[in-house]
Amino acid sequence: MTVVHHLDDSTLMRFASGNVDEAFSVAIAAHLELCGQCRAALRAAESCGGRLLELTDVADIEDDAFDRLRDHIEGSEINLVQLKPSDARPARHADASETSIPKPLQCYVGLSLDDVTWTTVAPGVLKRDITLSTKTTNKLYMLHIAAGKQMPEHGHGGSELTLVLSGAYKDHHGRFARGDIADLDEHDEHQPRVDGDQPCICLIAAEGHTKPKGLVARLLRPIVGI
Amino acid sequence: MVSARQQATPSCPKSADLAKHHAELMVKVAQHQDWVAFQELFLFFGPRVKAMMLKAGADNALAEDVVQETMTKVWRKAGLYVANRGSVSAWVYTVARNTRIDRVRRASSQAYDDIDDLDLESDEPTGEDQAHLSQQATSIAAAVQELPKEQREVIELAFMHDLPQSEIAEKLSLPLGTVKSRLRLAYGKLKVRLEDYK
Numbered sequence: 486m487t488v489v490h491h492l493d494d495s496t497l498m499r500f501a502s503g504n505v506d507e508a509f510s511v512a513i514a515a516h517l518e519l520c521g522q523c524r525a526a527l528r529a530a531e532s533c534g535g536r537l538l539e540l541t542d543v544a545d546i547e548d549d550a551f552d553r554l555r556d557h558i559e560g561s562e563i564n565l566v567q568l569k570p571s572d573a574r575p576a577r578h579a580d581a582s583e584t585s586i587p588k589p590l591q592c593y594v595g596l597s598l599d600d601v602t603w604t605t606v607a608p609g610v611l612k613r614d615i616t617l618s619t620k621t622t623n624k625l626y627m628l629h630i631a632a633g634k635q636m637p638e639h640g641h642g643g644s645e646l647t648l649v650l651s652g653a654y655k656d657h658h659g660r661f662a663r664g665d666i667a668d669l670d671e672h673d674e675h676q677p678r679v680d681g682d683q684p685c686i687c688l689i690a691a692e693g694h695t696k697p698k699g700l701v702a703r704l705l706r707p708i709v710g711i
Numbered sequence: 712m713v714s715a716r717q718q719a720t721p722s723c724p725k726s727a728d729l730a731k732h733h734a735e736l737m738v739k740v741a742q743h744q745d746w747v748a749f750q751e752l753f754l755f756f757g758p759r760v761k762a763m764m765l766k767a768g769a770d771n772a773l774a775e776d777v778v779q780e781t782m783t784k785v786w787r788k789a790g791l792y793v794a795n796r797g798s799v800s801a802w803v804y805t806v807a808r809n810t811r812i813d814r815v816r817r818a819s820s821q822a823y824d825d826i827d828d829l830d831l832e833s834d835e836p837t838g839e840d841q842a843h844l845s846q847q848a849t850s851i852a853a854a855v856q857e858l859p860k861e862q863r864e865v866i867e868l869a870f871m872h873d874l875p876q877s878e879i880a881e882k883l884s885l886p887l888g889t890v891k892s893r894l895r896l897a898y899g900k901l902k903v904r905l906e907d908y909k
């Protein structure tokens with residue numbers, strides 16, 4: 486598996502700075518699980534946070550802060566993550582199986598793509614909504630689209646991430662297969678078509694619709710479902 | 712033992728020396744549960760992590776709590792820090808950031824934890840980690856300080872004040888696209904610097 490389509494650098498910086506909700510954090514982390522190149526890039530972005538932390542004006546901290554911390558650690562026998570210098574980091578290798586679900590998504594839908602339960606939303610299109618544990622206006626869901634199927638041309642209410650987990654699709658940005666992520670902003674319109682003879686399964690994080698501007702739009706929204 | 716005079720850290724220490732020194736302290740904490748080393752790390756990072764939380768909108772009590780929680784994790788996970796994943800500052804930043812996501816933003820940092828133990832493609836312990844780290848720290852430090860004011864401002868608001876890109880745009884009266892492109896430009900400069908030292 487060679488990942489061709491990566492996260493936008495501004496998305497990497499956003500993830501590094503922690504400014505993501507649960508929906509986007511799962512989609513970004515799922516790509517990072519499948520993409521060593523973006524994992525290395527994330528380290529560069531995080532080093533920026535490290536330097537800003539060094540340079541920041543310090544805040545006064547309570548006089549007994551360290552003593553309280555030491556009492557807390559010694560009192561609760563917090564276990565140190567003990568490692569021998571020789572195996573300083575027990576690196577986990579990403580699961581190479583083509584039907585495995587990246588770890589950040591596993592707690593929501595299970596370990597394998599074969600286990601996911603779907604709901605039919607249109608002919609050839611199955612959907613799995615993902616319930617998030619924290620408050621957000623953004624959405625996270627999976628789509629299972631049949632071979633040969635073409636999605637209607639559509640724009641987005643806000644930025645949207647689409648990570649391919651199985652199969653492939655094509656649009657004017659190119660061909661997207663397992664591990665590839667489409668990092669689109671609200672101005673992007675596309676019309677993906679499933680490529681090859683396998684269905685395409687993807688994970689999508691989508692920004693909630695921005696506040697409708699006028700009263701009429703607010704009243705129409707529930708009716709037309711935009 | 713260091714004298715009181717030597718202990719007084721200058722406000723903006725040379726990044727290479729600082730990175731090397733912090734890495735040495737981390738090794739002492741990880742291998743010997745050295746409280747003196749840990750206290751020095753606490754005195755450096757505690758007030759900075761607190762400042763980071765205040766900037767992100769935490770009140771004093773919450774900011775103090777987050778310092779306690781962040782530094783408890785630093786103690787507990789000291790063995791997971793290895794020099795080739797970046798400076799101690801970068802690592803502490805990620806621990807503080809994740810705590811901020813959970814405690815200040817009330818979102819979830821679970822996804823960050825899920826990929827934290829994955830190997831990096833470039834992970835090759837070279838035996839020159841210390842030297843490499845010092846060079847890299849100097850390089851990153853220079854890159855951040857050389858950023859044009861408008862890029863520095865945007866990364867400060869994103870990384871320290873925890874502002875979403877849309878709010879940065881609003882605060883600076885800029886289109887969202889300009890905020891994104893400033894972040895990309897800043898990142899590009901860091902990346903070029905890091906690649907110089909690969």
Ligand SMILES: [Zn+2]
Pocket residue numbers: 488490491492516520522523524
């Ligand atoms: Zn990537």
